Amino acid sequence: MNNSENKTVIITGAAMGLGLAAAKELAFRGTNLALVDYNEKSLEEARKEIAKQFPDIKTIVVIADVSKEEDVKNYVDETLKAFGRIDGLYNNAGIEGKQASITDYDVNIFKKVIDINLMGVFYGMRYVLPVMQSQNYGRIVNVASVGGLRGVMNQTPYVASKHAVSGMTKNAALEYARYGITANAIAPGxxxxxxxxxxxxxxxxxxxxxxxxxxxxxxxxxxxGLPEEVAKVVAFLLSDDASYVNGQTIAIDGGQSNTYGFV
Ligand SMILES: NC(=O)c1ccc[n+]([C@@H]2O[C@H](COP(=O)([O-])OP(=O)(O)OC[C@H]3O[C@@H](n4cnc5c(N)ncnc54)[C@H](O)[C@@H]3O)[C@@H](O)[C@H]2O)c1
Known part of the structure; x- marks a missing residue:
C-alpha cells in the first residue's frame, strides 16, 4: 500500500485543467476524492471520467463557488459526511480575470479575482484546518502562480491574489505545523x-x-508545461513523503522564473 492509498483529498476547481489532472493522479494512487467546482456540467463529466478509469476510487462531487463562505463550509461538511476525515486539501480553483493595465482595470473584475483567488483559498483553509487539527494530520497545497513570485504585465489582481496565496501559505505553515499539518503552495508557469x-x-x-x-x-x-507534470508534484506534496516540506512556494515552470534576459 502506498501512503496515498485510502486517504481523502478535497480538490477545488476539479472539473478541468490542473484540478482534473491532480484528481486522476491521486485516484491512480488510491486516494478517495471530493471533487468541488462551480461548473456543474464539467464537474459531472470529470466525475464520470474518473469513475470509468478508476472504478475502485470513492468520489463525491460538491457544487460550490469557492468565493462564497457558506459553499466552502458545505463542501467541507459534505466531505466529512462521506469520508469521516480530510487528509488533504488541494486549494486550486482560480481565475485569471481580464488583461488590462492598472488604470484601465475594471474594478468589479478586480474584486472578483480577489474574491475567488484569495478569499476562496482563505475560506478553504479556514474550514479544513480545524478538521485536520482534530486529526493531528493534514496536507494543504494552495495554488499560487509564477505571478505569485513575479509581476505579470496587465494582470494586477491576479498577481496580487497569487502573492497573497503564497503569503497565506507561509502563515498556515507557521501556525499549524505543530498539529501535524503542512501547507505549501505551487507556482506553475x-x-x-x-x-x-x-x-x-x-x-x-x-x-x-x-x-x-x-x-x-x-x-x-x-x-x-502539461497538467500531468504539475499533478505529480501536487501528489507528492499531499503525501506523507513530503512531511518536512512546509511553507514553500514551489515553482513548476521549466526554470522560467530563474531567467534574466534571453534563453
Ligand atoms: N494553467 C496555468 O498555466 C496556471 C499557471 C499558474 C497558476 N495557475 C492556477 O492554477 C489553478 C487552476 O488553473 P487552470 O489552468 O486549471 O484553470 P482552468 O480554468 O482550466 O480550470 C479552473 C477550474 O476552476 C473552476 N473554478 C473557477 N472559479 C471557481 C469558483 N469560484 N468556485 C469553484 N470553482 C471555480 C473552473 O470552473 C474550472 O473548472 C488556478 O488557481 C490558476 O490561477 C494556472
Whole structure:
C-alpha cells in the first residue's frame, strides 16, 4: 500500500485543467476524492471520467463557488459526511480575470479575482484546518502562480491574489505545523489548460496558437508545461513523503522564473 492509498483529498476547481489532472493522479494512487467546482456540467463529466478509469476510487462531487463562505463550509461538511476525515486539501480553483493595465482595470473584475483567488483559498483553509487539527494530520497545497513570485504585465489582481496565496501559505505553515499539518503552495508557469488557452486568445484573437508558440520561446524548455507534470508534484506534496516540506512556494515552470534576459 502506498501512503496515498485510502486517504481523502478535497480538490477545488476539479472539473478541468490542473484540478482534473491532480484528481486522476491521486485516484491512480488510491486516494478517495471530493471533487468541488462551480461548473456543474464539467464537474459531472470529470466525475464520470474518473469513475470509468478508476472504478475502485470513492468520489463525491460538491457544487460550490469557492468565493462564497457558506459553499466552502458545505463542501467541507459534505466531505466529512462521506469520508469521516480530510487528509488533504488541494486549494486550486482560480481565475485569471481580464488583461488590462492598472488604470484601465475594471474594478468589479478586480474584486472578483480577489474574491475567488484569495478569499476562496482563505475560506478553504479556514474550514479544513480545524478538521485536520482534530486529526493531528493534514496536507494543504494552495495554488499560487509564477505571478505569485513575479509581476505579470496587465494582470494586477491576479498577481496580487497569487502573492497573497503564497503569503497565506507561509502563515498556515507557521501556525499549524505543530498539529501535524503542512501547507505549501505551487507556482506553475504556463501550463496547457483551458485557462491558458483562453489567455492566448486574449493576446492574439486571430491566431492564439501563434501566441502560444511565441510564449514558449521565453521558457528554457521551449515548451509549455502539461497538467500531468504539475499533478505529480501536487501528489507528492499531499503525501506523507513530503512531511518536512512546509511553507514553500514551489515553482513548476521549466526554470522560467530563474531567467534574466534571453534563453
Ligand atoms: N494553467 C496555468 O498555466 C496556471 C499557471 C499558474 C497558476 N495557475 C492556477 O492554477 C489553478 C487552476 O488553473 P487552470 O489552468 O486549471 O484553470 P482552468 O480554468 O482550466 O480550470 C479552473 C477550474 O476552476 C473552476 N473554478 C473557477 N472559479 C471557481 C469558483 N469560484 N468556485 C469553484 N470553482 C471555480 C473552473 O470552473 C474550472 O473548472 C488556478 O488557481 C490558476 O490561477 C494556472
Amino acid at each position: 504556463a501550463i496547457l489548460t483551458p485557462m491558458v488557452a483562453e489567455a492566448f486568445k486574449q493576446v492574439n484573437p486571430a491566431d492564439p496558437k501563434k501566441a502560444e508558440r511565441e510564449y514558449a520561446q521565453f521558457n528554457p524548455t521551449k515548451r509549455l
